[in-house]
Amino acid sequence: MNAYLFPGQGAQHPGMGKDLYDNHEQARQLFEQANSILGFSITDMMFNGTEEDLKQTRVTQPAIFLHSVILAKVLGNDFQPKMVAGHSLGEFSALVAAGALSFEDGLRLVAARANAMQKACELQPSTMAAVLGLDDFTVEDICQRISDVVVPANYNCPGQLVISGTITGVDAACEKLKEAGAKRALKLNVGGAFHSPLMEAARAELEHAIVHTKINAPVCPVYQNIDAKPYTDPEQIKHNLIAQLTGPVRWTQTIMHMLQDGATSFTEVGPGNVLQGLVKKVDRTAVTASATAAA
Structure with missing residues (x-):
C-alpha cells in the first residue's frame, strides 16, 4: 500500500x-x-x-x-x-x-x-533548535527541567528532535542537552517557536x-x-x-x-x-x- x-x-x-x-x-x-x-x-x-x-x-x-x-x-x-x-x-x-x-x-x-x-x-522573540543523537525521553526530561518555555516540537526520526521555545529557554536546553551527550544541539534559522x-x-x-x-x-x-x-x-x-x-x-x-x-x-x-x-x-x-x- x-x-x-x-x-x-x-x-x-x-x-x-x-x-x-x-x-x-x-x-x-x-x-x-x-x-x-x-x-x-x-x-x-x-x-x-x-x-x-x-x-x-x-x-x-x-x-x-x-x-x-x-x-x-x-x-x-x-x-x-x-x-x-x-x-x-x-x-x-x-x-x-x-x-x-x-x-x-x-x-x-x-x-x-x-x-x-x-x-x-x-509578539515574543523565540526560536527552535535541532537536537541530534539523544533519545526522546532524555530530550523531554531536560526540557521539563528548564524554567523558561522550551518543549519538543518535531519528533522527526529516531535520534532527531527539534525543540522550540523562548531564546533563553532554548539556549539553556541546548547546553544541558550537549552535557547529556547530544551530538549536536543547533539553533535553526526560523522566525519563532513553532509548535510550542x-x-x-x-x-x-x-x-x-x-x-x-x-x-x-x-x-x-x-x-x-x-x-x-x-x-x-x-x-x-x-x-x-x-x-x-x-x-x-x-x-x-x-x-x-x-x-x-x-x-x-x-x-x-x-x-x-x-x-x-x-x-x-x-x-x-x-x-x-x-x-x-x-x-
Whole structure:
C-alpha cells in the first residue's frame, strides 16, 4: 500500500513549481487562481524569487502548499491515495489532496496560518533548535527541567528532535542537552517557536478560521501530527488541526503507525525529499520516491 507524504516549511527552493506551470494547463489555472486569492503574485515569488524572498513565512507556507497540492492534482488518476500525512504545514496539503478541504479553502487557511504565525513570532522573540543523537525521553526530561518555555516540537526520526521555545529557554536546553551527550544541539534559522505554547495567539486566531471552514470526510485516512493517528471524521480533523500549532509534530510515530497499518512504500508530493530521508531513518528498508508529473 502506497502512502503519500507532504512536506512542510524548509522544503522551498527558487524556481519551485515552474515546470508544472509551464507544462500543465490545469496547473497554470490553479496557480493563477492562487495569485488572485492571495492578492499578490505568489508565482513570481516561487519562480523568480531568491531564497531570501522564499523564507518569508507569508510566502513560504502558501508556496510549499501550492507546489504539493497542484502536483497531486496534475497526477490525475495516478494519485489514488490509501493513506496520507503531512509534516506541519504539509498536513493542510494532505487534507486538500485527500479531498477533505477544497483547494480554495485550503489556500485561505494556509495564508491565515502564515499570517497568524508571523504575528505570534513578533509578539515574543523565540526560536527552535535541532537536537541530534539523544533519545526522546532524555530530550523531554531536560526540557521539563528548564524554567523558561522550551518543549519538543518535531519528533522527526529516531535520534532527531527539534525543540522550540523562548531564546533563553532554548539556549539553556541546548547546553544541558550537549552535557547529556547530544551530538549536536543547533539553533535553526526560523522566525519563532513553532509548535510550542508561544504559538497560542496564532492558534486562537486560526481556530476561528478553521471552525468556519467546511471540512469533508477525506477519501482515505489522514494521519495527523498531534497524535500520529489516522482520522476520517471531519469534526475530529478540525479539532486536531486547531491543536496542531501549539502541539508537537509526531512524525516518527506517524511513519511507524503507517507501516503498522500496511504502508509498503512512501511517495513524497512537493518540493524536496526531506521526508524520504526521515522515513529511511525510521525504517531503512522502506521504499521511498518523489512524485513526478509527466511533461
